[in-house]
Amino acid sequence: MTNFRAIDLNLLRVFExxxxxxxxxxxxxxxxxxxxxxxxxxxxxxGHIGDPLFIRVGNGMVPTPRAxxxxxxxxxxxxxxxxxxxETASFDPAxxxxxxxxxxxxxxxxxxxxxxxxxxAREAPGAALRFLDSGRGDLLSMLDxxxxxxxxxxxxxxxxxxxxxxxxxxxxxxxxxxxxxxIRARGVTPGTVLxxxxxxxxxxxxxxxxxxxxxxxxxxxxAVGRHRRVTLVLxxxxxxxxxxxxxRLLSVVPVQLAEELADRLGVTVFExxxxxxxxxxxxxxxxxxDNLASNLWLRGVVLAEVRRLWGG
Numbered sequence: 001m002t003n004f005r006a007i008d009l010n011l012l013r014v015f016e017x018x019x020x021x022x023x024x025x026x027x028x029x030x031x032x033x034x035x036x037x038x039x040x041x042x043x044x045x046x047g048h049i050g051d052p053l054f055i056r057v058g059n060g061m062v063p064t065p066r067a068x069x070x071x072x073x074x075x076x077x078x079x080x081x082x083x084x085x086x087e088t089a090s091f092d093p094a095x096x097x098x099x100x101x102x103x104x105x106x107x108x109x110x111x112x113x114x115x116x117x118x119x120x121a122r123e124a125p126g127a128a129l130r131f132l133d134s135g136r137g138d139l140l141s142m143l144d145x146x147x148x149x150x151x152x153x154x155x156x157x158x159x160x161x162x163x164x165x166x167x168x169x170x171x172x173x174x175x176x177x178x179x180x181x182x183i184r185a186r187g188v189t190p191g192t193v194l195x196x197x198x199x200x201x202x203x204x205x206x207x208x209x210x211x212x213x214x215x216x217x218x219x220x221x222x223a224v225g226r227h228r229r230v231t232l233v234l235x236x237x238x239x240x241x242x243x244x245x246x247x248r249l250l251s252v253v254p255v256q257l258a259e260e261l262a263d264r265l266g267v268t269v270f271e272x273x274x275x276x277x278x279x280x281x282x283x284x285x286x287x288x289x290d291n292l293a294s295n296l297w298l299r300g301v302v303l304a305e306v307r308r309l310w311g312g
Contacts (some may be wrong), residue, residue, distance in 0.1 A: 009081075012074050014041040015053070020159050021069045022060045030144065070230065075160040082288035091293035093124035103132040103142065104152035105209075106236040107257055109260055112152070116305050123301065135209030135235055143286045149298060151284040163290055167281040168310045170254045172217070174199065175267040177245050183268075194250075194270040196226065205232040205240045205251040217252045220276045241265045252276065256310055 014278055017027040018038075028038045045054055049070075054061040063071070074196075100120075101174060109131050117129050142148045143162060152167060174194050176183055182202055188194060206215065213230045221227055232249060234240050244251050245266040258269045283302065289295040 008044075009078075011041050011048070012078060013046045014038055015045055015067075015070070016075055016078060016161075017064060018042065018054055018061055019067065019075075022062070024061065029139075034238075035164055059207075072160060079161060079287045079290070091297050092299055093120075093127065096124045096127045096294070098124075098152075098294060099128040099130055100294075101130045101132065101148045102150045102152065102302075103134060103136070103139065103148045105134045105207075106238060107254060108132075108152050110238060111257065111260060111309065112302075115309070116302065119301055133209070133235075139284070143284065145288070149285065149289070150302060151297060153282060153284060154279045155282050158284065161287045162284055163287045164282045164284050165299070167283050167303075167306050169278050170256060170281050171260050171278045172252045172272060172276045173255045174246050174250055174259055174270040174272050175241065175253055175262065176202075176250050176270065177247065178266050178268050180248060180268070182248060185272075188270065190268045190270065192271060193273050195301060196273040199250065199273050200228050202248060202250050203231040204228050205234065205243050205249045206230045207235065207237055207240050207251075207253070209235050210231045216279075217272075217276055220274060224274050226274075238265075241267055255265050 011029065014027065014033075017030050019029060022065040024035055024038050024042075028035045031038065033041075042054065049066065051066040051069040054063055056062075070200070102113075104112075113129070113131050120129055132148065134151075135190070137147070139151055139153065139156075140158065140162065143151065158164070166280055176194075182198060183194070186195065188198070188200060200221075206213065206217075208215065211233060215234055218228065218230075227289055232240075232243055234243065237253055240251050240253065241257075241261055242265060243249060252272065255269075258267070261267075262269050283306075285295060285298065285299065
């Protein structure tokens with residue numbers, strides 16, 4: 001029988017890291033330990049549990065069925081313990097001198113951050129607000145290392161130690177220059193469905209933080225047996241919209257951004273001629289901060305402002 005009182009909690013952190021990384025070297029880096037220390041901890045845990053837990057296959061570590069069965073309860077227990085230890089009795093934003101760091105696309109830096117910073121200036125005049133671009137660094141690593149407090153991102157697979165809350169659905173629309181000659185020649189009315197042939201024949205601009213030249217739109221097109229021609233890739237939505245306004249390019253952008261900036265930037269909005277999956281934008285944070293008063297307050301301010309702007 002396992003003697004649970006003899007198990008060092010640090011062994012459970014090693015177990016959690018190995019479940020996430022499936023590699024001793026990466027787990028050691030994540031924990032700030034040496035590889036021998038991680039291997040020794042795993043050996044001790046194997047003795048307590050009476051199971052090998054991980055089998056080496058090539059350069060990786062494959063969990064046993066016993067390890068798979070332990071993963072969720074161990075992560076949940078560590079999360080609850082971290083929450084209890086980090087919980088603070090109170091947080092007074094008016095007295096705060098904290099720097100709060102968020103991460104997300106330029107969509108949020110343009111549309112959310114100006115009003116959010118004004119709100120924080122009223123409630124927490126001594127605090128500072130910092131926003132990092134979504135192309136910077138690895139999200140999970142930044143959350144785990146405490147480099148960011150919140151992330152505003154598209155839905156993604158995350159480990160159990162990442163908490164999330166829905167922000168809003170973000171459907172896509174098609175934009176083109178207000179004087180696009182090809183669309184004008186076809187007599188397509190703004191706000192209506194752009195013909196499929198025209199959508200596929202005209203060149204496209206695409207937002208990509210890593211330089212990829214295909215994405216969700218291309219996968220949806222492929223599903224109906226069509227494809228488009230991407231000729232411009234940029235990392236920021238506003239740059240995409242400015243480029244579209246000065247060319248024959250089309251682009252697929254979030255409806256909230258298009259509705260806000262179309263008239264000012266000189267673009268026209270159309271419906272796509274096929275179904276594109278609707279991303280459910282999410283707010284992410286580390287689960288150890290679930291009950292941290294300052295993080296609770298920050299999440300509340302962000303969610304309130306998001307819902308004021310977009311409903312949510």
